[in-house]
Amino acid sequence: MxxxxxxxxxxxxxxxxxxxxxxxxxDEYHVKLMWKLALKxxxxxxxxxxxxxxxxxxxxxxxxxxxxxHDTIGAKESKKFLKKxxxxxxxxxQVSHCIETHRCINKKPKTLEAKIIxxxxxxxxxxxxxxxxxxxxxxxxxxxxxxxxxxRKKIDRDWKQKILLPEAKEMxxxxxxxxxxxxxxxxxxxx
Ligand SMILES: [Fe+2]
Numbered sequence: 001m002x003x004x005x006x007x008x009x010x011x012x013x014x015x016x017x018x019x020x021x022x023x024x025x026x027d028e029y030h031v032k033l034m035w036k037l038a039l040k041x042x043x044x045x046x047x048x049x050x051x052x053x054x055x056x057x058x059x060x061x062x063x064x065x066x067x068x069x070h071d072t073i074g075a076k077e078s079k080k081f082l083k084k085x086x087x088x089x090x091x092x093x094q095v096s097h098c099i100e101t102h103r104c105i106n107k108k109p110k111t112l113e114a115k116i117i118x119x120x121x122x123x124x125x126x127x128x129x130x131x132x133x134x135x136x137x138x139x140x141x142x143x144x145x146x147x148x149x150x151x152r153k154k155i156d157r158d159w160k161q162k163i164l165l166p167e168a169k170e171m172x173x174x175x176x177x178x179x180x181x182x183x184x185x186x187x188x189x190x191x
Pocket of ligand 1: 059060
């Protein structure tokens with residue numbers, strides 16, 4: 001398979017997988033948005049574009065199987081998956097590091113590409129807040145107050161721990177401020 005074709009194939013495969021689980025919107029409003037943000041960051045930082053594109057496409061692929069461990073499982077599975085498509089050991093290693101560290105929970109991003117991925121993932125949350133309502137209310141079935149508290153914590157964690165590049169912070173500062181204000185208001189509504 002030609003180089004550009006395999007990336008297109010993977011893009012199609014990922015979209016179909018999300019659609020199968022009725023998560024077409026997740027692909028549209030998260031993966032595709034993150035793709036744009038990651039590439040925009042990479043225009044400034046000049047990392048390996050191929051690694052970044054592959055990591056964006058695959059970073060949440062294991063989410064449907066196991067949301068709590070999708071970073072570790074996704075990293076493992078990406079190795080087999082990319083090998084099947086004939087990617088080099090070096091690309092596979094770099095992509096799987098990006099996936100394993102994109103939540104900045106178990107392991108921290110060490111490479112530039114991994115820092116771009118964790119930053120762009122958090123930026124995509126802040127740019128499209130509805131995605132943050134989906135997890136506590138649809139997946140975790142939390143009540144309203146716990147859910148709002150969960151989202152408040154999540155945006156702060158995104159801002160403080162996942163957006164590792166100063167350029168990314170600058171790009172998304174306004175959205176973070178707006179999101180914080182909305183969440184503050186929602187938390188005060190019963191006072
Ligand atoms: Fe993500």
